[in-house]
Amino acid sequence: MLFVTVQVLQTISTTLQNRYWNLSPRACIEPNGFNRTFWEGNVYSGVGCNCSFNNNTVCHVTHIEMQGLNLTGTLPPEFARLTHLQELDLSRNYLNGSIPAAFGQLRVTILSLLGNRLGGTIPEEIGNITTLEELVLDSNLLEGNLPANLGSVTNLRRLLLSANNFNGTIPVRYSNLRNLTTFRIDGSRISGRIPDFIGNWTSLTRLDMQGTSMEGPIPTTISLLRNLTELRISDLRGPSTNFPNLENMTGLQVLILRNCSIVGTIPPYLGAVSALRNLELTFNMLSGGIPDSFRPMTLNFMLLSHNSLTGEIPNWVLDSGRNVDLSYNNFTQSRQAGCQTSNINLAASHSASVGNSISWCLRPDLPCPRNANYHTLFINCGGGRITYEGNEYEENLSGEGPSHFESHDRWAYSSTGTYMGRQSGSIFTTTNHTSIVSSGAEIYSTARLSPSSLKFYGLCLRSGRSYRVRLHFAEIMYTNDSTFSSLGRRMFDVAIQGRVVLTDFDITREANGVGRGIFRDFDVLVNGTTLEIHLYWTGKGTTAIPDRGVYGPLISAIAITPNFDVSTGGLSVGAIVGIVISSFVVLVLLILLVLWLGGCIFRKDLEDKELRGALELQTGYFTLRQIKAATNNFDIANKIGEGGFGPVYKGVLSDGVVIAVKQLSAKSKQGNREFVNEIGMISALQHPNLVKLFGCCIEGNQLLLIYEYLENNSLARALFGKYIFYKIPKEEFVYLLDWAYVLQEQGNLLDLVDPILGSNYSKKEAMRMLNVALLCANPSPTLRPSMSAVVSMLDGKIPVQAPLVKRDGMTNEDIRFRAFETLSQDSQTRVSSSTFSQDTAREQRGVSMDGPWVDSSVSLSSKEETRDHGPESKLLPDLI
Numbered sequence: 001m002l003f004v005t006v007q008v009l010q011t012i013s014t015t016l017q018n019r020y021w022n023l024s025p026r027a028c029i030e031p032n033g034f035n036r037t038f039w040e041g042n043v044y045s046g047v048g049c050n051c052s053f054n055n056n057t058v059c060h061v062t063h064i065e066m067q068g069l070n071l072t073g074t075l076p077p078e079f080a081r082l083t084h085l086q087e088l089d090l091s092r093n094y095l096n097g098s099i100p101a102a103f104g105q106l107r108v109t110i111l112s113l114l115g116n117r118l119g120g121t122i123p124e125e126i127g128n129i130t131t132l133e134e135l136v137l138d139s140n141l142l143e144g145n146l147p148a149n150l151g152s153v154t155n156l157r158r159l160l161l162s163a164n165n166f167n168g169t170i171p172v173r174y175s176n177l178r179n180l181t182t183f184r185i186d187g188s189r190i191s192g193r194i195p196d197f198i199g200n201w202t203s204l205t206r207l208d209m210q211g212t213s214m215e216g217p218i219p220t221t222i223s224l225l226r227n228l229t230e231l232r233i234s235d236l237r238g239p240s241t242n243f244p245n246l247e248n249m250t251g252l253q254v255l256i257l258r259n260c261s262i263v264g265t266i267p268p269y270l271g272a273v274s275a276l277r278n279l280e281l282t283f284n285m286l287s288g289g290i291p292d293s294f295r296p297m298t299l300n301f302m303l304l305s306h307n308s309l310t311g312e313i314p315n316w317v318l319d320s321g322r323n324v325d326l327s328y329n330n331f332t333q334s335r336q337a338g339c340q341t342s343n344i345n346l347a348a349s350h351s352a353s354v355g356n357s358i359s360w361c362l363r364p365d366l367p368c369p370r371n372a373n374y375h376t377l378f379i380n381c382g383g384g385r386i387t388y389e390g391n392e393y394e395e396n397l398s399g400e401g402p403s404h405f406e407s408h409d410r411w412a413y414s415s416t417g418t419y420m421g422r423q424s425g426s427i428f429t430t431t432n433h434t435s436i437v438s439s440g441a442e443i444y445s446t447a448r449l450s451p452s453s454l455k456f457y458g459l460c461l462r463s464g465r466s467y468r469v470r471l472h473f474a475e476i477m478y479t480n481d482s483t484f485s486s487l488g489r490r491m492f493d494v495a496i497q498g499r500v501v502l503t504d505f506d507i508t509r510e511a512n513g514v515g516r517g518i519f520r521d522f523d524v525l526v527n528g529t530t531l532e533i534h535l536y537w538t539g540k541g542t543t544a545i546p547d548r549g550v551y552g553p554l555i556s557a558i559a560i561t562p563n564f565d566v567s568t569g570g571l572s573v574g575a576i577v578g579i580v581i582s583s584f585v586v587l588v589l590l591i592l593l594v595l596w597l598g599g600c601i602f603r604k605d606l607e608d609k610e611l612r613g614a615l616e617l618q619t620g621y622f623t624l625r626q627i628k629a630a631t632n633n634f635d636i637a638n639k640i641g642e643g644g645f646g647p648v649y650k651g652v653l654s655d656g657v658v659i660a661v662k663q664l665s666a667k668s669k670q671g672n673r674e675f676v677n678e679i680g681m682i683s684a685l686q687h688p689n690l691v692k693l694f695g696c697c698i699e700g701n702q703l704l705l706i707y708e709y710l711e712n713n714s715l716a717r718a719l720f721g722k723y724i725f726y727k728i729p730k731e732e733f734v735y736l737l738d739w740a741y742v743l744q745e746q747g748n749l750l751d752l753v754d755p756i757l758g759s760n761y762s763k764k765e766a767m768r769m770l771n772v773a774l775l776c777a778n779p780s781p782t783l784r785p786s787m788s789a790v791v792s793m794l795d796g797k798i799p800v801q802a803p804l805v806k807r808d809g810m811t812n813e814d815i816r817f818r819a820f821e822t823l824s825q826d827s828q829t830r831v832s833s834s835t836f837s838q839d840t841a842r843e844q845r846g847v848s849m850d851g852p853w854v855d856s857s858v859s860l861s862s863k864e865e866t867r868d869h870g871p872e873s874k875l876l877p878d879l880i
């Protein structure tokens with residue numbers, strides 16, 4: 001070995017801050033010279049020499065591989081003086097600085113600098129390395145335009161540029177790279193249309209373009225890439241396009257087209273691609289059905305969530321045992337009633353128009369199957385049940401992931417996606433690889449993650465309310481040191497209720513380091529009963545640091561708290577759990593329960609101002625001026641009825657919304673306070689059979705309640721107390737009342753209690769509930785107890801008066817309904833629309849069939865379901 005070479009190697013070693021070489025002229029032939037060491041995985045130190053020169057007297061260094069050694073220096077330009085160097089691989093170190101222009105003099109075939117901290121641009125001179133076949137620069141901090149010169153390196157087979165900060169477009173000269181087999185440009189700001197000339201890369205077997213700023217459509221020339229085995233494109237901007245023509249790609253194994261604005265149907269020829277194992281077409285606008293050509297299912301992964309697929313879900317899909325995600329589609333029917341069986345995620349997979357016979361979790365928005373009355377939720381994502389800051393966080397430990405849906409009493413989660421490059425052992429939960437340096441180690445030391453999409457749902461929340469969503473994050477998979485493991489950049493987006501709230505969110509950057517817990521708060525309105533938190537990967541950030549397949553959204557914990565005053569009181573609901581009785585009485589009890597629980601609202605004496613403030617929090621608030629304008633100053637012409645507690649007017653708000661205004665006369669402060677109490681309770685009630693309370697108005701001595709206006713004069717059927725309107729066809733009410741009466745007189749009210757309970761409940765308490773229910777169902781509003789009296793009765797503070805349902809009243813409908821028919825000016829109008837009564841009946845069935853009506857312990861979890869794991873969930877090998 002020539003002296004000069006030793007000197008060059010010494011300089012190189014020093015610049016790299018390399019401690020692994022014992023340099024001497026005999027370094028190539030002495031065992032300790034280059035200290036060839038192979039640790040496990042990606043950690044390797046090796047130098048190869050060719051000593052056959054000058055009649056075996058001179059050695060030249062031909063290969064330098066120093067992977068995963070955490071070298072902390074910079075790239076020495078002196079590498080260029082190693083004239084026989086064929087391979088230079090410095091993957092996964094901690095090198096910084098930029099790529100020296102002198103590298104243009106290298107005559108290597110392989111140059112790999114993956115996973116360092118290299119910045120600056122790729123020098124144009126790289127295009128002078130005509131010998132280059134593999135250029136691997138993933139996961140650095142490179143920026144600027146891609147060098148056009150590289151287009152003349154026609155030997156180039158592998159060009160891997162993912163996870164950098166490049167911008168500009170792919171240079172046209174790259175059309176010359178006909179020998180390319182792998183081109184990867186995930187996670188950069190590369191823009192422009194996907195060039196047509198990719199069609200000239202006919203040797204291509206793998207193309208990755210996830211998370212760029214490029215625009216669709218995918219050019220038709222892609223059909224020329226017959227040898228593709230892996231194609232991944234995501235998050236394309238631009239107009240919607242048809243499915244690209246991939247018909248010639250008979251060797252395709254992985255096809256991922258995520259969020260590419262693809263319309264039309266899934267082409268049947270894909271089913272005939274026998275090598276295909278992993279198909280992900282999520283977040284597009286695909287319509288039509290799942291082609292029959294996919295039968296028998298040879299796919300390991302069929303991820304089609306978030307499209308507009310229609311028709312029946314074929315049984316052979318449901319029976320396949322493969323990982324299938326069909327959530328968020330418009331399917332019309334399936335044999336399956338459940339949401340998750342054998343790795344098949346069917347959450348929200350059915351269109352809104354499908355009848356109510358399908359289970360709640362198949363319906364859009366995952367509507368609450370029972371009374372929606374929750375207002376808090378705490379989840380320790382990826383971790384066990386813990387108490388943190390006084391709140392009990394639910395456990396979320398399931399290791400399932402590629403197509404998983406799991407629901408519990410008050411929440412659910414859904415996870416979709418496969419990890420790129422991870423051959424086995426995909427993980428969906430993690431514990432800290434680095435110590436938690438902030439407070440809150442309890443929640444921050446575990447997390448849930450997903451390669452593509454992760455959704456958490458708060459279920460059965462009180463609707464029409466504002467909630468604070470607190471999302472806790474801590475980066476716990478990277479390290480906090482000067483090693484390559486610290487170089488990971490995780491980026492993802494978060495949307496709550498469909499609105500994007502975090503873009504390219506990087507926990508480490510936001511928290512100023514790893515192992516530090518941070519949270520972000522968002523106030524959201526829950527219109528229905530489900531709050532949806534969606535975390536998803538948009539192709540950005542690193543995917544191979546510290547190991548392949550470490551990326552995707554990660555979350556530590558979720559806390560949802562109400563932005564409105566609630567009080568759940570101190571009463572044991574356990575005592576009444578499980579009293580499942582049918583339709584009307586159930587509904588009455590539902591209401592009573594809420595009232596009972598709400599009994600502690602607004603204990604304090606309130607001044608009028610505070611009173612109004614409280615009301616504004618509780619419900620919509622209207623000014624007297626607004627109401628006067630709406631009702632034409634309570635014009636007698638707008639009066640639609642007179643009830644026991646005051647007249648009811650029809651009105652039209654300035655935005656055109658038609659309302660019914662109930663005018664209660666109240667003079668005293670006492671009355672006002674009662675009013676606020678009642679409104680507080682009532683506004684918590686949400687039920688299809690209750691007329692919706694829009695809000696109220698309290699000014700001077702006016703107490704006004706503003707309800708939705710029902711056509712067909714359903715207000716005539718206002719059955720409930722002073723404040724609640726109950727909408728139900730009269731015929732049905734009569735029937736229910738008769739039935740309740742018969743039970744009361746001749747049978748035993750306790751027959752209404754679910755037999756499953758056996759004798760395992762307090763008869764006294766049940767009787768009290770049932771009697772109060774009957775009392776409230778009195779056809780005459782004036783004979784019904786006030787809400788405050790109801791609360792007291794339920795509390796046991798005052799005795800329950802005997803129900804006032806009278807036999808002789810029962811025989812004459814007219815007498816019985818006289819009280820509330822005076823409300824109506826048009827009592828002739830019957831609610832004859834069959835849809836209305838069907839709705840009512842169906843909702844009631846829903847209530848009684850779908851389970852207990854209180855905060856019960858019945859879990860909708862799929863945990864108990866037998867799960868067939870199907871074939872090995874192995875990803876295909878992924879070479880870097």
Ligand SMILES: *[C@@H]1O[C@H](CO)[C@@H](O)[C@H](O)[C@H]1NC(C)=O
Nearest residue numbers: 019020021022031032035037
């Ligand atoms: C190789 O280098 C490592 C790290 O410097 C050192 O610990 C080890 O002793 C060296 N081995 C030899 C055989 O020189």
Ligand SMILES: *[C@@H]1O[C@H](CO)[C@@H](O)[C@H](O)[C@H]1NC(C)=O
Nearest residue numbers: 051052053054055056057058
């Ligand atoms: C090469 O070396 C061998 C012995 O080491 C010698 O016999 C031979 O002559 C040498 N050849 C030349 C061309 O120097």
Ligand SMILES: *[C@@H]1O[C@H](CO)[C@@H](O)[C@H](O)[C@H]1NC(C)=O
Nearest residue numbers: 072073074095096097098482
């Ligand atoms: C490389 O990083 C070190 C700290 O790790 C810093 O001191 C040095 O200035 C950096 N060099 C370049 C060229 O950026």
Ligand SMILES: *[C@@H]1O[C@H](CO)[C@@H](O)[C@H](O)[C@H]1NC(C)=O
Nearest residue numbers: 153154155156176177178179
């Ligand atoms: C492609 O590579 C082969 C060697 O594998 C080489 O012979 C050929 O010239 C290259 N093609 C081009 C267009 O450079």
Ligand SMILES: *[C@@H]1O[C@H](CO)[C@@H](O)[C@H](O)[C@H]1NC(C)=O
Nearest residue numbers: 172175176196197198199200
């Ligand atoms: C692609 O190759 C064709 C010839 O096969 C050539 O005519 C065309 O110019 C190439 N495209 C580009 C953009 O270079």
Ligand SMILES: *[C@@H]1O[C@H](CO)[C@@H](O)[C@H](O)[C@H]1NC(C)=O
Nearest residue numbers: 179201202203204226227228
């Ligand atoms: C495509 O693959 C086949 C089989 O591996 C090979 O023979 C052929 O040369 C490849 N085509 C191109 C354009 O590289």
Ligand SMILES: *[C@@H]1O[C@H](CO)[C@@H](O)[C@H](O)[C@H]1NC(C)=O
Nearest residue numbers: 287308329330351352353364
């Ligand atoms: C699919 O369902 C969604 C939500 O229910 C709806 O917005 C969309 O228009 C439907 N698409 C089709 C094609 O029916």
Ligand SMILES: *[C@@H]1O[C@H](CO)[C@@H](O)[C@H](O)[C@H]1NC(C)=O
Nearest residue numbers: 464497499524525526527528
């Ligand atoms: C909630 O509903 C109201 C009216 O029904 C609508 O105007 C508003 O956009 C909805 N908000 C959300 C976040 O869906």
